[in-house]
Amino acid sequence: MKIHNSIKLKGMLLACLVTACSNPVQRPSLGKAKSANAGGSDNPHSGTTTVPPKSVDTQALKQVAEQILAAQNNSCSATATGAAPEPILRLLTKVEYNNSIASVLNLKTNYAADFPVEQRILGFKNNATTNLVSDSHMDAYLNVAKVISKEFVATNFQSVVGCALTAGETCVNTLINGVGAKLWRRPIEKAESTRMLALYNTYA
Structure with missing residues (x-):
């Protein structure tokens, strides 16, 4: 019984490890935007000659403003805001991967040493658009997950889990919702928990 549970729990843990990821931090936009027609200086007192404004048709401007306001949807209802955008997923860097395993599973080995080389963009290795999962990535992750x-x-x-291998599904649920949530960095949804429990039962 203990051997069977050990095999099943390995498969369960493998499912948690392979799909671990994190949400990326949104980068702020830095710097002060300049108008395309600006003279090249942000200083309003740069000493340049001020050209007096030309006379304008105030009635025409009023009509344009009314048209813009009429076209705007100023509703504050929840349905008008639309759905939130899907989060962008990115790979953990090698350092992040090793730190996650050390923090959650208390295993302190450089497991990511043989992972594929990380692509650097402007000095950073966590760019979600360039560091994608290739076939070589998947093979490396699966092999390391088995070792871990x-x-x-x-x-x-x-x-770490707080229960014995012989506890069966009760312990597996603790593994999924405890260790799994830490690896995924968010609570495990019911549908996800059901699928992973089915994976556990497949290896019974």
Whole structure:
């Protein structure tokens, strides 16, 4: 019974590890935007000659303003705001991966040493548009996940998860919603928990 549970829990942990990811931090826009017609200086007192404004047709301007206001939707209802955009997922860097395994599973080995080389963009290695999962990435992640799950089950499982391998599905649910949530950095949804529990039962 203990051997069977060990095998099933390895498969369960593998599912959690392979799909671990994080949401990227939105980068702020830096710098002061300049008008395309600006003279090249942001200083309003640069000493240039001021050209007096020409006379304008105030009635025409009023009509344009009324048309703009009439076309705007000033509704503050919840339905008018629309759905939130989908979050952009990115790969963990090698350092982030190792730190996550050390923090969650208490395994302190450089597991990411053989991962594919990370692409640098302007000195950063966490660009979501360039660091994508290729076939070589997937092979490396699967191989490392197997090593990690085997080592974790053999050494730190009970101390980290808080239950014994012989507890069956009860312990697996604790693994999914406890360790899994930490690896995914968010709560595990019910549908996800059901799918992972089905994966566990497949290896029974």
